[in-house]
Amino acid sequence: MVPLGVSGEVKDISGGKFRVSDTVAYLNASGKQVEVKLKQSWPVRVPRRVLRKLPPEIPLVTGQRVVDTFFPPVAKGGTAAVPGPFGSGKTVIQHQLAKWADADIVVYIGCGERGNEMTEILTTFPELTDPKTRRPLMERTILIANTSNMPVAAREASIYTGITIAEYYRDMGYDIALMADSTSRWAEALREISGRLEEMPGEEGYPAYLGRRISEFYERAGNAQVIADEERYGSITIVGAVSPPGGDISEPVSQNTLRVTRVFWALDASLASRRHFPSINWLNSYSLYRNDLRKWFDTNLAPDFNLIYSEAMGTLQKEAELQEVVQLVGYDALPEREKAVLDTARMIREDFLQQSAFDEVDQYCSLRKQYLMLKAIMKMGRAQTEAIEKGAQMRQLQSLPVREKISRMKEVREEDFEKYYSELEKEIEEEVRPPLAEAV
Ligand SMILES: Nc1ncnc2c1ncn2[C@@H]1O[C@H](COP(=O)(O)OP(=O)(O)OP(=O)(O)O)[C@@H](O)[C@H]1O
Ligand SMILES: [Mg+2]
Numbered sequence: 001m002v003p004l005g006v007s008g009e010v011k012d013i014s015g016g017k018f019r020v021s022d023t024v025a026y027l028n029a030s031g032k033q034v035e036v037k038l039k040q041s042w043p044v045r046v047p048r049r050v051l052r053k054l055p056p057e058i059p060l061v062t063g064q065r066v067v068d069t070f071f072p073p074v075a076k077g078g079t080a081a082v083p084g085p086f087g088s089g090k091t092v093i094q095h096q097l098a099k100w101a102d103a104d105i106v107v108y109i110g111c112g113e114r115g116n117e118m119t120e121i122l123t124t125f126p127e128l129t130d131p132k133t134r135r136p137l138m139e140r141t142i143l144i145a146n147t148s149n150m151p152v153a154a155r156e157a158s159i160y161t162g163i164t165i166a167e168y169y170r171d172m173g174y175d176i177a178l179m180a181d182s183t184s185r186w187a188e189a190l191r192e193i194s195g196r197l198e199e200m201p202g203e204e205g206y207p208a209y210l211g212r213r214i215s216e217f218y219e220r221a222g223n224a225q226v227i228a229d230e231e232r233y234g235s236i237t238i239v240g241a242v243s244p245p246g247g248d249i250s251e252p253v254s255q256n257t258l259r260v261t262r263v264f265w266a267l268d269a270s271l272a273s274r275r276h277f278p279s280i281n282w283l284n285s286y287s288l289y290r291n292d293l294r295k296w297f298d299t300n301l302a303p304d305f306n307l308i309y310s311e312a313m314g315t316l317q318k319e320a321e322l323q324e325v326v327q328l329v330g331y332d333a334l335p336e337r338e339k340a341v342l343d344t345a346r347m348i349r350e351d352f353l354q355q356s357a358f359d360e361v362d363q364y365c366s367l368r369k370q371y372l373m374l375k376a377i378m379k380m381g382r383a384q385t386e387a388i389e390k391g392a393q394m395r396q397l398q399s400l401p402v403r404e405k406i407s408r409m410k411e412v413r414e415e416d417f418e419k420y421y422s423e424l425e426k427e428i429e430e431e432v433r434p435p436l437a438e439a440v
Helices: 065-070 090-100 115-127 153-171 183-196 210-219 252-260 269-273 290-300 305-329 336-353 367-389 402-407 414-431 435-439
Strands: 009-013 023-029 032-037 050-054 079-083 105-111 141-146 175-181 222-226 233-242
Touching: 065 305, 065 336, 065 367, 079 090, 079 252, 090 105, 090 115, 090 175, 090 233, 105 115, 105 153, 105 183, 115 141, 141 153, 153 175, 153 183, 153 222, 153 233, 183 210, 183 233, 183 252, 210 233, 210 252, 233 252, 290 305, 305 336, 305 367, 336 367, 336 402, 367 402, 367 414, 402 414
Parallel strands: 079 233, 105 141, 105 175, 175 233
Antiparallel strands: 009 023, 023 032, 050 222, 222 233
């Protein structure tokens, strides 16, 4: 690409092998001769101009079920925040996105976090293959390491360098996914530096311009028509981790981040301690892109996808209400059909939302498989409710062999899943029937 702020006519350009500091072309820029080298210096704090920003309409598929289907699928060019207390899985989910997100280029900024986590990326990524291109993941990954043992002043540099590199590739027409772990460390560096400069402190000692800095950073995301070429489009999606002290998101960094990002994955310490991973809380998280993406899912995935999602979400909300009742009167006192709701919700949680980042098969799940998995669970739920209305008991339904098949869906490889699903569908129809009540 032509360096920033340079325009003119190419007078001479050479081919061959070069060092980054060699001159490869000469430009005639309004009478002046400009040398163009492979290495370019860009100002990192100034956002690169684009012709036009477009609304994000395509999901960024991440292969993580709770992210893609359930909650909030991030649209290409969107922004997401992952706040969570310590140990709740912020780093693991960012690594998962870096590994599997359907982007051309991934920029991963390790900002003020542990050094061994960066080493882990360096050792694991070269061994992994991109599910889309079948090439080593490392080829499309840029790592910016500014770990906790490095100077605080460089925290800010790492964030801005990352986003500028992302803009550079966006201008070439690529889709970039940028992860920053963690933006809280950057904010703390701002606080430290601003303190030494004796600036007036704002809320909790952070500088008064904290909010502006954070929003300027997230504003650089987007789906855009680039300045170099009207026909060319590229996007940057930003996923920023926030580590609020004590997990309390009322602190300034979380609040300022939530104000600008449109997706919120609330990581929950109690889910993490129950080993429910990814520990994204389904009742608190949200995605403001859901409506923009509805049409895409309808046409590209399945016409009933949105319906199944709403039904599943409704079941989980109902579960939260019923759990309060259970605490008062006990599970046995519930009517059978409410026991069935609790059972369906349990299947959604355990057999769909939980996804191990360390399982060879389950670490990545295609959209098609996600859809079929949830469809099977909801089909089972509906069949149970119907059977119960005709006199079956939850106790009897609980011992059906098809249940095991549902809980094993995760372990089935992508290529075998269509067959597995069609068998499963038949088994549900055959096994979950009201005559069962009379037969027992
Ligand atoms: N998707 C997952 N599958 C399996 N295990 C997980 C998953 N997510 C998190 N974990 C477990 O939780 C542990 C803590 O996760 P992680 O290091 O991502 O937390 P964190 O929020 O980044 O913590 P910190 O604030 O200390 O950086 C991991 O080491 C792993 O054992
Ligand atoms: Mg971490």
